[in-house]
Amino acid sequence: MHLARFPRIFLAHLPTPLERLDRLDRELGGPEIWIKRDDCTGLSTGGNKTRKLEFLMAEALAEGADMVMTQGATQSNHARQTAAFAARLGMKCHLLLEDRTGSNDPDYTANGNVLLDHLHGATTETRPGGLDMNRELEMSAEAFRREGRRVYTIPGGGSNPTGALGYVNCAFELVGQANDRGLRIDHIVTATGSAGTQAGLVVGLKAINSGIPVLGVGVRAPKPKQEENVFVLAQRTAEKLGCPGVVRREDVVADTGYVGEGYGLPRADTIEAIRMFAELEGILLDPVYSGKGAAGLIDYCRKGRFGKGERIVFIHTGGAAALFGYPGAFA
Numbered sequence: 001m002h003l004a005r006f007p008r009i010f011l012a013h014l015p016t017p018l019e020r021l022d023r024l025d026r027e028l029g030g031p032e033i034w035i036k037r038d039d040c041t042g043l044s045t046g047g048n049k050t051r052k053l054e055f056l057m058a059e060a061l062a063e064g065a066d067m068v069m070t071q072g073a074t075q076s077n078h079a080r081q082t083a084a085f086a087a088r089l090g091m092k093c094h095l096l097l098e099d100r101t102g103s104n105d106p107d108y109t110a111n112g113n114v115l116l117d118h119l120h121g122a123t124t125e126t127r128p129g130g131l132d133m134n135r136e137l138e139m140s141a142e143a144f145r146r147e148g149r150r151v152y153t154i155p156g157g158g159s160n161p162t163g164a165l166g167y168v169n170c171a172f173e174l175v176g177q178a179n180d181r182g183l184r185i186d187h188i189v190t191a192t193g194s195a196g197t198q199a200g201l202v203v204g205l206k207a208i209n210s211g212i213p214v215l216g217v218g219v220r221a222p223k224p225k226q227e228e229n230v231f232v233l234a235q236r237t238a239e240k241l242g243c244p245g246v247v248r249r250e251d252v253v254a255d256t257g258y259v260g261e262g263y264g265l266p267r268a269d270t271i272e273a274i275r276m277f278a279e280l281e282g283i284l285l286d287p288v289y290s291g292k293g294a295a296g297l298i299d300y301c302r303k304g305r306f307g308k309g310e311r312i313v314f315i316h317t318g319g320a321a322a323l324f325g326y327p328g329a330f331a
């Protein structure tokens with residue numbers, strides 16, 4: 001499997017560090033916890049979307065686009081990283097932001113990622129919650145095309161087979177780091193939303209026969225839907241890479257027991273996880289994704305579902321810019 005066959009713009013700061021969280025694992029008294037710092041990908045406060053955008057934005061340029069568009073929730077980290085990547089390439093960027101939480105807090109609607117979207121020169125439009133946002137995106141793109149723009153549209157979260165290549169790449173990078181230091185990984189844990197991160201990881205890990213299972217901690221959809229989304233995208237990604245069938249249905253596992261009331265609504269264990277990482281390790285999580293992923297990780301350790309002596313790698317997917325959209329959650 002040869003990722004260099006696909007167009008890519010090398011912009012992320014890679015490899016991201018793989019670090020031991022020894023104060024956290026002493027506190028939890030169970031497995032050895034490691035963290036893969038994909039919050040440090042280097043673009044406008046970092047995050048997991050930058051790996052996907054390396055492949056997506058290269059495809060946009062190859063197709064002759066002069067403008068990119070994508071969609072996400074109001075505090076979308078993906079929208080912010082797309083805006084920054086477009087700025088770097090001198091492309092226009094237009095974002096559709098969906099009000100999924102119903103919050104009128106001015107910090108939620110204008111601070112955090114929204115502030116950064118505009119700093120990077122992106123224009124934005126809002127939509128009420130519950131619409132088919134990828135359809136809204138295509139309709140809005142048509143209007144720009146009628147004005148003569150060459151628009152490349154990126155689906156929510158950058159989650160299509162092209163974007164998922166970024167996490168196939170992460171799987172190779174992580175296994176390489178583990179091999180170099182003799183670290184036998186027993187489990188990988190990551191937050192899972194639009195599915196591209198988990199799908200890419202599973203494809204990469206299976207394609208090199210690593211034997212490492214991935215647990216996706218859901219942030220929105222119920223378990224059957226989330227696993228189906230990841231599995232379908234993993235199959236399409238494997239086909240694109242020329243290894244169809246490498247992922248089986250049972251390789252895709254999501255636990256959606258940490259979502260709470262819904263997308264973008266942190267619950268008590270989300271906030272506890274954010275505080276623990278901040279106070280014990282000096283690491284910032286976020287209230288929408290990595291805080292819920294870490295709540296799952298902590299709970300699995302406390303319940304003994306990850307056993308003593310096992311080595312767990314938590315993929316830190318970023319998102320700390322969204323903290324500034326949620327000051328009330330920490331009051």
Ligand SMILES: *Cc1c(COP(=O)(O)O)cnc(C)c1O
Nearest residue numbers: 077193194195197289317318319
């Ligand atoms: C988008 C995002 C995720 C989820 O990744 P998907 O590829 O959408 O499943 C996790 N964490 C953060 C911080 C994100 O922005």
